[in-house]
Amino acid sequence: MKTIDIHTHGIGGVDTRTRNVDDILAIAEMHGSRGVTEIIPTLYSAPIREMRAHMETVRKAMERQKNFSSASLSANNPPIPPLEKGGKEGFEIGRDGRNTAPAQIIGVHLEGPFLNPVKCGALDAPSFSEPGEHALMELLAGFEDIVRIITIAPEIRGAIGLIKRVSGMGIVVSMGHSDATYTEAENGLRAGARGITHIFNAMRGIHHREPGIAGFGLLNRDIYIEVIADPYHLHPKTLDLVFTIKNHDRILLVSDTVKQTETGGCGMNGVTDSTGKLLGGCMTITESSQRLMQLGYDEVDIIDCITKNPARYLQGNT
Numbered sequence: 001m002k003t004i005d006i007h008t009h010g011i012g013g014v015d016t017r018t019r020n021v022d023d024i025l026a027i028a029e030m031h032g033s034r035g036v037t038e039i040i041p042t043l044y045s046a047p048i049r050e051m052r053a054h055m056e057t058v059r060k061a062m063e064r065q066k067n068f069s070s071a072s073l074s075a076n077n078p079p080i081p082p083l084e085k086g087g088k089e090g091f092e093i094g095r096d097g098r099n100t101a102p103a104q105i106i107g108v109h110l111e112g113p114f115l116n117p118v119k120c121g122a123l124d125a126p127s128f129s130e131p132g133e134h135a136l137m138e139l140l141a142g143f144e145d146i147v148r149i150i151t152i153a154p155e156i157r158g159a160i161g162l163i164k165r166v167s168g169m170g171i172v173v174s175m176g177h178s179d180a181t182y183t184e185a186e187n188g189l190r191a192g193a194r195g196i197t198h199i200f201n202a203m204r205g206i207h208h209r210e211p212g213i214a215g216f217g218l219l220n221r222d223i224y225i226e227v228i229a230d231p232y233h234l235h236p237k238t239l240d241l242v243f244t245i246k247n248h249d250r251i252l253l254v255s256d257t258v259k260q261t262e263t264g265g266c267g268m269n270g271v272t273d274s275t276g277k278l279l280g281g282c283m284t285i286t287e288s289s290q291r292l293m294q295l296g297y298d299e300v301d302i303i304d305c306i307t308k309n310p311a312r313y314l315q316g317n318t
Contacts, residue, residue: 001303004038004310005031005285006149007109007198007226007254015259016041016054024061024105030263031255032102034284039103040148042256045112045127048139055108055143062105062146106314107148110139111197114162115177116153121202122279123177131158136165147171148314151197153178154188154213167192172314174226177202178213185216195224195313198256199242201233201278218245224313226254227305228281229288232270236295243297252313253288253305256281 009015011030014023024041031039041061043054114135117125129135131152140147149172152159163173175188176197181204185196196203196217204212217225218241227242228234233256234242242251255261258280260271266282273279283291285306292302 001307002037002311003035003286003306004040004106004314005036005103005255005306006040006252006310006314007042007111008039008257009042009044009111009280010259011255011257011261011284012263013259016043016058017046017259019053019057021057021060021064024058025064025102028061028065028102028105031284032100033263035100035286036103036284037101038106040107040109041105042109042111045115045123047127048113048129048135051110051113051139052143055110055146058105058108059143059146062107065102065105107146108143109149109151110147111151111176113139114150114152114156114159116156116179119153119177119179119202119204121177122273122277123202131156131162133162133165136162140169144169144171149174149195151176152188152193153180154191154193155180155184160187160191163188163191163193167194170316172316174224175213176226179204180213180216182211182213182216185213186220189216189220189223193223194316195226195252197226198228198233198254199225200238201228218242221247221250224250224252224309226252226256228256229253229292230266230270230281230283231291232266232278233281239292239295243301248301248304249309249312251305252310253285253292253302254281255283255285255288257284 014026041058113129114131115128151174154175166173173193174195174197175193199217200214206215270282271279289302
């Protein structure tokens with residue numbers, strides 16, 4: 001059974017802001033050592049030229065993995081089997097000395113640049129740009145085959161047309177870094193968006209007179225939502241709220257790990273800057289899955305959140 005992380009920026013001292021292919025391969029190896037079988041490296045918002053350079057690095061890493069796999073098979077070396085379902089202990093793979101394969105890199109997730117600066121979170125707001133056909137083509141030209149997901153704020157001018165254009169290309173649109181109202185988020189879904197990036201984080205929250213994009217994510221049965229399930233991004237009762245209200249087949253556990261994320265798990269304060277601002281997640285998806293199961297969440301539901309649900313999300317199946 002494949003475990004899929006659709007949102008990781010890095011881990012263990014390296015991240016996707018690089019032109020060094022070995023950095024991307026190291027990210028895949030570190031996730032693989034924790035039992036993650038597929039990852040979508042996520043690029044930070046940056047000037048378009050810089051984002052393209054980082055996409056090229058990911059493409060080269062994908063090609064190197066493919067060539068290595070082909071060489072291994074031709075030498076009659078059987079591939080390491082994927083993680084099998086079979087209880088919580090199945091997610092301890094990689095901690096007991098057992099060799100594991102690097103996670104396969106299956107594409108790229110662009111977290112920007114078509115985002116709302118008032119909800120920039122840990123991203124670089126000056127790098128954000130207004131949605132438009134020219135900017136989109138400048139960003140994607142030559143990389144259409146590897147871009148799997150683009151995060152877009154649906155409320156900014158030109159976003160709805162861009163969501164239609166991107167989803168029409170077969171790329172998943174996730175709504176995030178957004179100050180969207182409930183209605184604006186609903187308009188994004190109607191235009192073709194399929195998901196919401198790290199729900200509650202870097203977005204308008206729920207107000208009793210305006211449920212906002214977070215309320216839309218919980219209440220709409222069609223939209224998928226990313227959930228960072230480390231101890232810091234969501235209060236335990238907020239996690240309870242998510243799993244009580246949201247239909248479980250639309251929940252996607254993501255790591256959102258970054259360069260500063262330690263491979264041994266969370267520190268006392270998570271991954272933060274000097275002001276205490278969260279910079280990213282501190283657990284791989286297998287580790288956060290274990291955490292949720294230890295907290296009493298249903299094992300089958302949690303496993304689906306890192307296996308069946310992301311696979312369906314990426315395939316475009318309902």
